[in-house]
Structures are given as structure tokens and as C-alpha cells.
Amino acid sequence: LQERVVQQLSLSKTDDAVEDIRVHLLGKKGDLTKILKGLKDLAPDQRPLVGQLANEIRHNLEEQIEDKRARLAKALLDRQLAAEQIDVTLPGKTVTIGTKHVLQQIQDQIEDHFISQGFQVMYGTEVETDEFNFARMNLPKDHPARDMQDTFYLTPNILLRTQTSAMQARAMDRHDFATGPLKMVSPGKVYRRDNDDATHSHQFHQVEGLVVGKGITLADLKGTLQALTDELFGKGHAMRFRQSYFPFTEPSLEVDISWNIVDDQTPAEDIRWIEVLGAGMVHPNVLKMAHIDPEEYTGFAFGLGPDRFAMIKYGIDDIRNFYLDDLRFLKQFSQVG
Ligand code: FA5
Numbered sequence: 001l002q003e004r005v006v007q008q009l010s011l012s013k014t015d016d017a018v019e020d021i022r023v024h025l026l027g028k029k030g031d032l033t034k035i036l037k038g039l040k041d042l043a044p045d046q047r048p049l050v051g052q053l054a055n056e057i058r059h060n061l062e063e064q065i066e067d068k069r070a071r072l073a074k075a076l077l078d079r080q081l082a083a084e085q086i087d088v089t090l091p092g093k094t095v096t097i098g099t100k101h102v103l104q105q106i107q108d109q110i111e112d113h114f115i116s117q118g119f120q121v122m123y124g125t126e127v128e129t130d131e132f133n134f135a136r137m138n139l140p141k142d143h144p145a146r147d148m149q150d151t152f153y154l155t156p157n158i159l160l161r162t163q164t165s166a167m168q169a170r171a172m173d174r175h176d177f178a179t180g181p182l183k184m185v186s187p188g189k190v191y192r193r194d195n196d197d198a199t200h201s202h203q204f205h206q207v208e209g210l211v212v213g214k215g216i217t218l219a220d221l222k223g224t225l226q227a228l229t230d231e232l233f234g235k236g237h238a239m240r241f242r243q244s245y246f247p248f249t250e251p252s253l254e255v256d257i258s259w260n261i262v263d264d265q266t267p268a269e270d271i272r273w274i275e276v277l278g279a280g281m282v283h284p285n286v287l288k289m290a291h292i293d294p295e296e297y298t299g300f301a302f303g304l305g306p307d308r309f310a311m312i313k314y315g316i317d318d319i320r321n322f323y324l325d326d327l328r329f330l331k332q333f334s335q336v337g
Contacts, residue, residue, distance in 0.1 A: 001031055002057050009068050018072065022065050032058055102333035103205060103322055104308040107187050110207050111229050114185045117224075119209070122171055122186045127154065128161040136169035137248040138285045145247045146255060150193035160191035164208035165303055166249060168282075171210055172290035177297070181213025187306070199274065200319045205306045212282060212292065212299030218251070221279055221300035233313060236261040238271060249280025249301060257312055274312065277304035 008021050025032050035054050039047050100108070100122055111121055130141075139146055149162035167186035175182040186208040195199045211220065222241070238258040246252040256273040279302035284294035307319050314333065316322075321329050 001025075001035075005061055006064060009064055012026065012068070013041060013072075015072055018068050025061060026058070026255065032061070049057060053060070053064045088145075092324050092331070097289055099330075099334040101322075101330065102310055102314065103307060104306060105333065106306045107205065107207065107234060107303075110228070110304075110306060110309070111185065111187060113228055114209070117183075117227070119183045119185050122167055122184050124161070124164065124167040124170065124186055124188055125187050126161060126191070128159060128166045130159060131161060132169050133163065133166040134163050134318050136286070137165050138283050138289075139161075143247065145245075150194060152191050152305055161188075162192050163303055164188055164206040165301070167208055168248070168286065168301060169290055172212060172287075172292060175212075177212075177292070181211060183211050183213075183297075185209045196320060198320070199308065199311075201307065201319050201323060203320070206303050207306055209279075209302045209304070210282070210299065211301075212287070212297055214297060216298045216300055218281060218300065220279070221302065222235050225277070225279065225302065232309060233257070236263070237312060238262045238266075239272070243276060244280075246278055246280055248283050248286050249278075250283045252278065252280035254278050255304075274308055276308045276312070277302050279303070 005021060005025055009018065011018075012021060022030075024030055024050070027033065028233075032054065036051075037056075039051050040052070043048060056121070076157050079194060115121065134146060135141070151162050152160040154160065164186050167184075171182060171184045187205065189203060191203050192204050194202050196202060210226070211224070229237065237260075240256050242254045243257065244252045244254040254275055255277045257276050259272040259274050260270070262271050279300065282299035282301050287294045287297060287299070310316065310322070311319060
């Protein structure tokens, strides 16, 4: 028995294998355990002799098992140390640091501009109720103008917001007009069942702007938009206002900006316009639904597309580039903003 065990030990390569041998020898049903248990069946004069021998063998084998274990552990440690050796002279790995997405950069620039003009920034939620996205914007159920924005509905009354205008009513509800006018911008993602093309995406961004106070006029709206575009684009991009229609503003207008740099001499047909925002004077019904008296207060609102602002600013001719996660495209904007 002793010889067999010593041989097995010398062949075993893992701690588990050694444990296996120990159990077979000294476990409850182990070979040596059986011998020790069998002592009582021996003739009384044989017991001390056999007993002593068996115990000696046990001590001896236990020692050998411990010894083998220690050697295995040391070998393992040696292997680990060798494997984990660090060559401090090797050149370091470069850690690639991510940068802000170009759309986030444009949004930050727009936010910063408005903060400097005394606006507060409010973030809405992408999942909205029909009430705030449409009804409070003077678009009751079955209003034909709802078709202007084809909607992703989650339930009959809950949807993915189609416009950041959904934050207008929330802002008016929250504001205490005794403290002064409401001046807020609200940036975020919006969703529409639009077909994607060079200037449309089914998920895009808007920045809503809303000012409500006493004596606010269309001239304030135009001045506000002019100041924003001057700061963002510098001089050289022409801007034009067109009459338009939105159920929540009266009058309503849309603003186009020239994609190319132009001056007074540029022939009209050479100017490449892109629509960047809708705006207007807040409709009296919208004020009334927020319990604001339209006789006393007026306001303007706008909803601009930062994706299109970025297209103009960085000369990008296809909006889909922003959403493809192509690092070669995105890395071009790691230094701007
Ligand atoms: C609106 O969404 C109105 N809520 C804007 C508004 C706010 C008007 C407040 C009056 C007062 P419109 O659907 O035109 O309007 O979208 C506004 C801007 O969002 C557009 O000028 C354009 O810049 C951008 N936009 C609209 N649809 C898309 C699209 N599918 N992909 C990218 N940008 C878009």
C-alpha cells in the first residue's frame, strides 16, 4: 500500500489529484482507514504490532502528502511569477480617449449661448403624453395638423415625443410669473416616422426656446435668432424668414440658413438654403391652457434642429453621418467645439 501511494503521489500533478489520493487512503472509506478499523478483529497480541505499523505508515504518508502539496503550490507560484513578470522598459499602451459627439458639441454651444442670455435649460423626457406633445400645443385629437408629424405611439395616450415643444406647457405650468418673464431652452431627442434621407432622420434633435412675459414681440424673436446664428456661424451665412403655419403659434414662420458662404453679390440661384427652425408668437390658446392671460402676457417660441445647424457649421451634406457611428467620421470633430 505504502509503495503504491508513494508512486501515485510522484505521478500526480495537481492539488486535486493529491486530494483524491488522500481521500482514497485516509478518508472514511480509505484503504488505511479500513486497516485501522479492522484492528479490533485481530487477535489481541497482534493488535499493538499491526497498529503501530499502520500508524507509522499513516504518519509517513501524511507527511509525504503535505510535502507534495507544498511543492505543487510552489511550482504554481513560480509559474505565475514567471508569467506575470513586467518588463518596465516596454513602451506604454496608448489609451484612446473618447470625445464628445459632434451633435453634443453643437447642443452645448447652443445651450451656452442661451445661458449667457439669461435662459434656463430644462430637459424633458423622450416618452411623453399625448396631452403635452399635442393637446396642450393646441392640437386636440383629430386635428388635421397632427399629420405634420407622423408619430410613434406606445399606447393611445403615450408616445415618443415628436417635438421638444412638449416642454412648453410644462415650463409654463412650473414658472412663477410674479418673479419675472419665463425664458427657457429645452434640448433633446425627438422621434418621427419620417423616411430617412440627406436632411431627415427618424430620430433627431431639437432645441426648444420659449419666452413669455409682458410686451414680448416678434422683433424680440428675430433678434434672439439673429444673435444665436451670428454667434454659432459667424458672418457669411445668409438667413431668411418665411411665413409658415404651426397650430401653437400665430403668426408662424420658418427660418432657412444658407449652406454656403454668401454676400450681397451672390446671385439668388446660387444660395443653397436649408430649413433650420420653426418659430412664432405663442398662440393665445396655448397661453390660456396654461392659465396665463393673453391680454397681459405674450411670448415667442422656436424649435430648431441642431443636426442641421451642425451640417451647416461643419459642411456635412448628409444627416445620416451623425447616426452611423463611423469613427473615421466622428474623429474629425474630436478637436472642435
Ligand atoms: C416643429 O417641430 C415645431 N415644434 C417647431 C416650433 C416650435 C414652431 C415652437 C413654432 C414654435 P418642424 O417639424 O418644422 O417644427 O421641425 C423644426 C425643425 O426640426 C426643422 O426646421 C428642422 O430643423 C428639424 N427637423 C424636423 N424634422 C426633421 C427630421 N426628420 N430630421 C432632422 N431634422 C428635422
